[in-house]
Amino acid sequence: MTTKGFPMRFMRHSRVAATALLFSLLLAACVPSNAPRSPAELAAAQSAAALATQGQFDQAAQAWLALAGQSRGHADSYRLYAAEAWREEGQLQRAAPVLAGIKRQNLAGDEPVRLDLLRAELALDQHDSATALRLTTQPRVAVPAALQPRLLEFRARAMAASGDPWGAARTRVELDGQLSGFDHSQNRQQILTLLGKVGVDSLKQRAAGMQRGDRMLPWVNEALSQLGVTVAQPTPDLQQPVGTLLPGADANVREGYQVPTQVALLLPNDGNYAAASTAIREGFFAAYLDAGRNHAPRPSVRVYDSQGTADGALKAYQQAVSDGARLVVGPLTRAEVAAVFGQAQLPVPLLALNHPDDKQLPAGDTSEFGLLPETEGAQAADHMIERGIRKAYVMVSVDDFAQRAAGAFKAELTARGGELLGSITLPPGATSYADAIAGMRLPTAPATAEPAASASTAQPDNPVVVDSGIFISMRPQQARLLLPQLHIARVGLPVFGTSHVYEGNDDSAANRDLDGLEFCDAPWLFDAQPGLPSHDDIATRLPAARGGAARLFAFGMDAWNLVPYIEWMRAHPGSYLPGASGQLAADQFGRVRRVLIWARFQDGLARPLGGSLQMDDMPSTAPPANAEPVPASPSSSGTFQPESR
Numbered sequence: 077m078t079t080k081g082f083p084m085r086f087m088r089h090s091r092v093a094a095t096a097l098l099f100s101l102l103l104a105a106c107v108p109s110n111a112p113r114s115p116a117e118l119a120a121a122q123s124a125a126a127l128a129t130q131g132q133f134d135q136a137a138q139a140w141l142a143l144a145g146q147s148r149g150h151a152d153s154y155r156l157y158a159a160e161a162w163r164e165e166g167q168l169q170r171a172a173p174v175l176a177g178i179k180r181q182n183l184a185g186d187e188p189v190r191l192d193l194l195r196a197e198l199a200l201d202q203h204d205s206a207t208a209l210r211l212t213t214q215p216r217v218a219v220p221a222a223l224q225p226r227l228l229e230f231r232a233r234a235m236a237a238s239g240d241p242w243g244a245a246r247t248r249v250e251l252d253g254q255l256s257g258f259d260h261s262q263n264r265q266q267i268l269t270l271l272g273k274v275g276v277d278s279l280k281q282r283a284a285g286m287q288r289g290d291r292m293l294p295w296v297n298e299a300l301s302q303l304g305v306t307v308a309q310p311t312p313d314l315q316q317p318v319g320t321l322l323p324g325a326d327a328n329v330r331e332g333y334q335v336p337t338q339v340a341l342l343l344p345n346d347g348n349y350a351a352a353s354t355a356i357r358e359g360f361f362a363a364y365l366d367a368g369r370n371h372a373p374r375p376s377v378r379v380y381d382s383q384g385t386a387d388g389a390l391k392a393y394q395q396a397v398s399d400g401a402r403l404v405v406g407p408l409t410r411a412e413v414a415a416v417f418g419q420a421q422l423p424v425p426l427l428a429l430n431h432p433d434d435k436q437l438p439a440g441d442t443s444e445f446g447l448l449p450e451t452e453g454a455q456a457a458d459h460m461i462e463r464g465i466r467k468a469y470v471m472v473s474v475d476d477f478a479q480r481a482a483g484a485f486k487a488e489l490t491a492r493g494g495e496l497l498g499s500i501t502l503p504p505g506a507t508s509y510a511d512a513i514a515g516m517r518l519p520t521a522p523a524t525a526e527p528a529a530s531a532s533t534a535q536p537d538n539p540v541v542v543d544s545g546i547f548i549s550m551r552p553q554q555a556r557l558l559l560p561q562l563h564i565a566r567v568g569l570p571v572f573g574t575s576h577v578y579e580g581n582d583d584s585a586a587n588r589d590l591d592g593l594e595f596c597d598a599p600w601l602f603d604a605q606p607g608l609p610s611h612d613d614i615a616t617r618l619p620a621a622r623g624g625a626a627r628l629f630a631f632g633m634d635a636w637n638l639v640p641y642i643e644w645m646r647a648h649p650g651s652y653l654p655g656a657s658g659q660l661a662a663d664q665f666g667r668v669r670r671v672l673i674w675a676r677f678q679d680g681l682a683r684p685l686g687g688s689l690q691m692d693d694m695p696s697t698a699p700p701a702n703a704e705p706v707p708a709s710p711s712s713s714g715t716f717q718p719e720s721r
Contacts (some may be wrong), residue, residue, distance in 0.1 A: 117147060124157070133165035141174070152182040159194055168198055186220050193223065196230045205237035225254050236270060242282075245270040249295055258421060261439040264665075268437070271299035280305070294664055302435050306483040308491030309454040312661035312669050315650030318641045332644030332651070339377045339639060340396030342406030343429075344384035349408060352628055355620040356408070356429070359632025359656075362618075366609050367636070375402075375639075382407040386415035397424045405429065405635050417442065427642055429635060431667070438666035443642055445668040447631055447657065449549070452574040452596050453481035455672055456547055457488035459596070460572055465545040466492075469516055469569070470499040471558065473550035481549040481574050497544065502554065509558055513565050519544065520566040542570065548593075549574045556589045570594070575672075580623040584680030591679065596672035600630040600656035602684040604673050608633070608656055630656035638668065 113121070124139035137158040144154035155178050159171035175195055180188050192211045199207040212231035219227050228251040235244035248267045255263050271279060279296050286293045288310065297307040319330040341360060343353040357379065367374055378399065380392040389412035396404050405427045407413060414432035416422070417439060425441035431448065438444050460468060468489055472478040479501070486496055498516045502509060546562070546569050548555060555577045562571070575597040577590065599605040603612060614629075615621040621629045634655040638645075645651050645662040653660040658670030674685045 113147075113150065117143065117150075121154075128157075128161050128164070133161040134167075137161035137165070137171075152178045153184075153187060156183065156187055156191055156194075160190070163194060163197070168194070168201060172198055186223065189217065189219055189223055189227075192217075193226050193230065196234070200230060200233055200237070203237070205234045208234035209238055225251060228254075232266075241270040241273040242278075245274070245295065246292060249291060257440050261437070264437050267295055268299050268302060271295060272303060274299075276300065276303055276305060279303075283307075298437070298665065306487045308488045309450060309484055309669075310488070310491070311455060311458050311671055312652070312659075312663070313650055314652045314659055314661060314671060316648075316652070318644060318651050318653050332648070333372075333640045334643060335373055335375045335640045336402030337375055338399075338401050338403075339375045340392075340399070340401035340404045340406075341377060341379045341635075342382040342389060342392045342396065342404060342412075343379065343408055344388070344412075345381040347384050349384045351625070353408060355625040355628035356632035356635065358618055358620045359629035359634075360405075360636045362609060362614060362621075362629070363633040363636040363656075372640075380406075382412055384409055384412065386411050388412070389415050390419070393422075393424075393426075403427065403639060405639065413444070425643075427635065427638060429631075441643075441666075443638075443646065443662065443666040443668060445635065445638065445660075447627065447670075449477040449481040449574060449576075450484035451670055452672065453484035453547075453549065454488040455596050456481075456572050456574065457485045457492060457494065459594070459674060460545050460547070461489070461492045461494055463545075463570075465543060465570065466494045467497050467544040468494060469497050469518060469544070469546045471512070471516070471546060471548050471550075472501055473554055474501055474504050475550070477574075477576060478549035482547070485547050485549075502550070502558070507557060509561050510565070513561060513567065518546075518562075518565070518567045518569065521568050545569050546571045547573070549576060552577050552579050552587070552590070555593070556586065559593065560589050575627065578675070578682055580626045582681050586680070587677055587682070588680035590677040592677065594674055594676045594685065595682075596674055597682075598627050598630045598657040599673040599684070600633065601626050602673065602675060602682075604684045605654055605656060607654060627657065633657075634660060642668075 120139070120143050124136050124143065127133075127139060128136035140154045140158040140161065144151040144158070147154060155174050159168075159174050159178075162168060162171040162174075171194070175191070175198060178191060180191060183191060192214070196208040196211040199205070199211065208230055212227055212234060228247050232244045232247040232251065235241075235247060245267050248263055248270065252260070252263055252267070274282075279300050283293060283296045283300070286296070300307045318332045320332075321330055341357065343357055344350065345353065361377075364374060364377065378396070378401070380396055382389040382392045389407040389409075392407065393404055393416055401424055403425050406429050407416065408429045410430050410433045413428045413430045414436070416426065416428070417432050417436050422440060422442060426438075426443070428438070428442065428444045428446075430446045431444050457468070460466075468485075470482050470485065472482045482499070486499070489496060498518075500512055500516055502512055546567075548558065548571060550558070550573075555573065559571065562569075571593050573593055573595040575595060577593065577595050578597060578601075580601060600608055600611050603610055611621065611626065615626065618629075619625070634653070634657045637653060637655055638660065641651075641653055642662065645653065645660075645668075646666060649664070651661070652671075655670075658672045660668050660670055662668050675682045676685055
């Protein structure tokens with residue numbers, strides 16, 4: 077049987093689930109009807125159902141048709157079962173004359189709905205989308221929960237075939253929450269394909285008219301993103317931290333904490349990614365060991381070399397699964413993640429440590445976690461808007477991270493009602509930006525007075541009344557050249573940047589030129605997140621926790637911190653993890669998003685801004701168990717396993 081507009085595999089799964097239930101009911105002699113049945117008829121019905129449950133669908137169909145010819149009160153019910161058996165056999169067309177002869181008024185229970193679904197599916201196979209749409213959109217027809225997925229699937233296919241991709245997409249979004257595994261992944265791809273047919277301009281118009289809570293908005297934004305449009309990324313709604321102590325007899329148990337028995341960590345050991353892998357791996361096990369100190373139950377962890385290649389990542393994942401891993405953390409590079417995501421099935425859930433280049437959605441139980449510059453750009457726009465600064469100039473380097481951050485900044489600024497006054501990419505290698513500053517037409521103070529709205533005076537406790545600001549994204553060396561030249565040009569607008577302007581070390585002499593600059597960053601660098609190991613303490617002992625590498629170390633810490641909570645976070649929108657790299661929340665696509673802390677340079681030192689991070693009643697993410705602390709030690713095989721007592 078052909079299944080137009082949707083993968084056969086999904087159709088097969090849906091049929092099996094629904095039909096198996098019906099056959100089991102029949103085996104129990106539960107065919108709904110008021111007419112009595114003889115012992116012989118009951119026995120024949122059970123025999124036909126047994127054939128179906130054994131996969132002998134054609135024989136079952138013939139047996140039910142024979143029963144229909146002998147029964148007075150159940151004939152149409154038996155014909156319906158015969159048609160369903162042929163559907164399961166992949167021969168729905170063969171059932172067409174049988175379906176045509178069934179009278180709906182002779183059916184009971186859920187049988188009328190099942191008849192409608194079979195007729196709708198047959199209509200779709202015959203390219204009669206109008207009939208299929210009519211049968212799947214009937215008002216005042218109660219549809220049992222078990223049949224809802226089939227109904228929504230056929231309705232979506234009918235809408236798509238009728239030239240209504242938007243309606244089809246909305247229907248598949250409604251269907252999305254009722255699916256799992258491969259079916260879930262395929263349905264999500266169908267949603268994005270349908271939205272792509274709506275067109276960029278129409279999607280933009282629809283998005284502009286949607287409220288934030290509209291369930292279609294994330295899908296529209298995702299579709300636009302895949303079509304190459306930079307979209308707004310509003311800050312996640314943080315409602316309830318994970319790890320809340322549960323009351324009662326089990327007061328030592330924290331809500332949401334669940335660890336698998338074995339975890340695999342996939343990282344490249346050599347090449348260009350060796351240094352990054354070292355920082356992430358050391359951060360991962362620092363948090364792992366800290367969990368033991370806090371009496372938390374921990375799984376065994378085995379580290380695998382993903383080699384930094386697609387083939388290496390696939391082999392490492394497969395080996396981890398073969399070794400008994402119940403959760404895989406990694407791989408690290410975009411190419412590695414794309415290769416693993418490209419598999420038809422992932423038998424073990426994955427927490428990828430990056431996002432694929434092709435922007436494909438995480439499949440099934442797969443999650444993504446990465447340090448995206450887009451996150452920082454969008455949150456910079458939010459930060460400025462919240463400060464009352466609704467107009468912005470953008471000055472960024474040629475680097476990829478800077479361009480991506482700038483794109484997200486502009487999209488979010490516009491979405492929040494702000495105005496972009498100018499944008500420039502600074503020339504690489506230049507030491508003078510006078511021409512660039514002049515070309516931006518930035519407002520300046522009179523030559524006889526100090527700038528009234530200088531960046532250094534734009535502080536939360538003494539805010540300057542100004543409606544414009546400058547967003548930058550660049551390395552510290554370039555920022556140290558730019559900001560003094562802005563001051564010389566008497567540009568007094570407050571300046572906001574991404575984490576890239578901070579090297580991660582206090583160097584008052586070098587950073588004095590950055591005074592007044594506000595930037596977003598990982599809270600752990602400033603020991604601004606309670607419940608985590610001290611950054612200063614660890615940095616004195618581990619080089620990987622110092623300087624710019626500290627962000628990767630914090631990222632590795634959160635890779636472990638997410639392990640016990642990622643399933644809970646995905647199932648509970650609004651829950652978040654107070655992490656080292658930020659407040660972490662999982663969106664509906666399985667992507668872990670960060671909310672960063674804000675800091676400011678003052679007297680050459682970077683210090684967190686008051687009120688930039690929620691810290692009231694913040695719980696530790698490590699749950700105490702009814703056991704003594706158990707140290708973890710590495711084995712020669714690369715496995716970290718709590719020592720037995």
